[in-house]
Amino acid sequence: MTQAQTIVTELKKRGYRITPQREMIVEALTRSPRHVTAEEIVERLREHTSAVNIATVYRTLELLWQEGFARKNDLSEGKSVYATFQHGPHIHLVCRKCGRVIEADAAVLDALGKDLLEQYGFQPDLDHFSIFGVCADCLDK
Amino acid sequence: MTQAQTIVTELKKRGYRITPQREMIVEALTRSPRHVTAEEIVERLREHTSAVNIATVYRTLELLWQEGFARKNDLSEGKSVYATFQHGPHIHLVCRKCGRVIEADAAVLDALGKDLLEQYGFQPDLDHFSIFGVCADCLDK
DNA sequence: TTATCTATTGCGAATAGTTGCAATAGATAA
C-alpha cells in the first residue's frame, strides 16, 4: 500500500469523501521529494489529466494539514510550501536580513515540544518548522 | 524621547532617509497597544492626514522588521500582524484544527534560543512567535 | 542656499491565496 493510499483510506475513515481530485493531489504530494507549492501541484497534475482547479488544490492541502497528513510551511518567500512526512524532520532558520534559509536538526526542539504539551496540553507541529531571526553572517556586520 | 523618536533616529543613523510617511507609520505602530495589520495602520493614518499608500506601509513595516524594530507574525488568519516590543514577550500556539490562539509564556523558548545561537550562530526572534499544532480540546476529540 | 545623487513614494498591475455560490457527484440506505 502506498503512502498516498494510506492517507486516502484514512481520510475516508474520518468521513471525508474520496474524489478523483483528492486522490490525485495526495498522490502528487506524496511523490514529491521536497516541499511543493499549490501551483506546482497544479502543474504536475496538468501533465496527466485535465487540470484540477487551484482552489481545490488549496482546499485539499489545507485539509491534509488540518488532519495532520501534511506540513504547511511559510518560508517568508510570499508563498506557502507543503510536504508530507517522508523526509526527516528538520527546521528552517530564516534570516530576516539576507533571506537565507538554514536547515537545522529538529532535535533542538525536543525539549520545547515536551514543555508545551505538559504546560499547555498543546501538541505542536515541530518538524518542518520555521524560525525567523538573524544568521551568523548578518550578525557580524 | 518617545519610542517612535528613538526608532526614527536610529534608522537615520543607519543610513535610511526619514520621510513624513515613515515617521507617521512608526508613530502609529508604537502607539498600538496590540498587533496591527498594514490595513489598520492605513486607516489610522487616514484619520489625521491624506492617506499614505498601502504599499509604503508594507515596505516600512518590512523595513522595521528587518532592522529589528518590529515583530512580524503570521497567525494563519490570512494576514500578517506587526508590533513593536512594548508589550512583553509571549508566543502564540495556533491550533490547526479549530484555529484557536493560545498565548503562552515566552520562557518556554529560552533554552531553544540558547541552543540555536550556540549551535548555528543564529539569533532567533522568539518573542511574539507562532507555533502551529493541535490544542488540548481538539486532542481529546 | 543650491545642485546633485539616489532612496523612497505612489500608482497600477501582478501574484498568492480565499470565499460565495450554483452545479456536480460521492456515500448511504432503501
Add this chain to the structure above:
DNA sequence: TTATCTATTGCAACTATTCGCAATAGATAA
C-alpha cells in the same frame, strides 16, 4: 440499482501582499 442528501468542485470575484517604474524629495557637499 436507484433515490436522496449534502460534501466537494469549479468558477469568478475578492483580499492580502508584492513589484516595476516614473516622479518626488531627503541628505550631502559645494
